[in-house]
Every structure is written in structure tokens, then in C-alpha cells.
Amino acid sequence: MMRESLEKRKKRASQAIRLLRKAIPEHKIALHFRNPLELLVATILSAQCTDKRVNMVTPALFRKYKTANDYAEADLKTFEQEIRSTGFYKAKAKSITNCAKELAKRFSGKVPNRMEDLATLPGVGRKTANVILGNAFGIPGIVVDTHMKRVSFRLGFTDKTDPEKIEFDLNEIIPQKDWVEFSHLMIWHGRLTCFARKPNCKTCSINKICPSREDI
Numbered sequence: 001m002m003r004e005s006l007e008k009r010k011k012r013a014s015q016a017i018r019l020l021r022k023a024i025p026e027h028k029i030a031l032h033f034r035n036p037l038e039l040l041v042a043t044i045l046s047a048q049c050t051d052k053r054v055n056m057v058t059p060a061l062f063r064k065y066k067t068a069n070d071y072a073e074a075d076l077k078t079f080e081q082e083i084r085s086t087g088f089y090k091a092k093a094k095s096i097t098n099c100a101k102e103l104a105k106r107f108s109g110k111v112p113n114r115m116e117d118l119a120t121l122p123g124v125g126r127k128t129a130n131v132i133l134g135n136a137f138g139i140p141g142i143v144v145d146t147h148m149k150r151v152s153f154r155l156g157f158t159d160k161t162d163p164e165k166i167e168f169d170l171n172e173i174i175p176q177k178d179w180v181e182f183s184h185l186m187i188w189h190g191r192l193t194c195f196a197r198k199p200n201c202k203t204c205s206i207n208k209i210c211p212s213r214e215d216i
């Protein structure tokens, strides 16, 4: 598939954006947050968990913990229980409190707005960093999560499996101004239609430009 020319891939990518915008008019980030710190916490909690479940847990959490220091000084056992329903709560509690300690120590308690700083925080990889940059700071980045990985591969926008390499392949074919929106569109498309098992190719709004469509 990647033998297809760059120009053709760019063209299909722009068609995909246009069609998906129409098919999924409500495609904003589903996590609720009011500032970069809240988004950072919500994003860490969203690993292996639905955004809906995270949104049920965060209102009480955000009322109690307002600053990086609040999280840094949280009682770990109490905090674990407060986020328990999001799953993997021990690891997530550790990530969030350790992350907050680093924020307090190295960034005056503020969430940094540069990839090279964000990626040094415990529990924060390029994926989480791009979510924060794009949605809290308006700095473009493509988020490669499990949906983006699967859907962009099926669409022939990448032939890689490593998330960072996928991100760079996508950076090449999507205009920078569309990186954040493209991320939302593809993630929603993966959730709603292009399922891991049995993608719904029949009703898929981009089946005409997809080389992997199943018999329709």
C-alpha cells in the first residue's frame, strides 16, 4: 500500500478528513477538563478505560485536587480508591502523583507546553503529550492511540506499527493545521465504525477511499 505515491496518499487523507467531518460533526475530545493539569490527569486515567467512565470520576477529583502540589501530597492509598473505578488504579495513582511531584519540582507546578518537556514526565509518552499540546495549548500534534494505529493502517496511510513512526508518516500527509482535528476524527471513527474486530465497512463514510474495506 505504501507504494502508493505521497501525492495520492495526501489526496486520500484530505478526502478522509472532509468525509469524516460530515459523518462525525461532533468530534471534539470527549474528556472533560478546564485546564492543562486536569487534562493531564484525565488523559492518564483514560488508559484502558472509557472517557465516559473517566468523566464520572474526575468532577470529585478536580474539586479536591486543584494544583500539582495537591496531587503530589495526596495520600496514595486514598487516591487509589478515588480513581479505582478507572482500572489499573495502582499504576495510574503512581503515575499521577509522581508526575505531579515532577511538575512541582521542575516546572513550578505548571504543565509544560513543549513535547521535549512533557515526554520527560512519568507516565507521559508522545501520545499523552500530543493530546495535551493539541487540546490544552492549541499546539498541533497527531495522537497515535490504538484507534489511530488500526484505522490509519487499514487506510494505507502508514505501513508501520511503531507509534512514533506512524505519527511521522501521518505528519507527512496531513496539513499541520488539521493534525488535532484529524486525531479526533480518526479516533471517533475507530470507536464508532472501524472496529478492531468486524469493522462496519458497509456503513463506513470513507469506504470508497479505503483499500481494506471488506465486502460491501
Ligand code: SF4
Pocket: 151, 154, 155, 193, 194, 195, 199, 200, 201, 202, 204, 205, 206, 207, 210, 211, 212, 213, 214
Ligand atoms: S472501509 Fe472498513 S476498514 Fe476501511 S475505514 Fe471503513 S470501516 Fe475501516
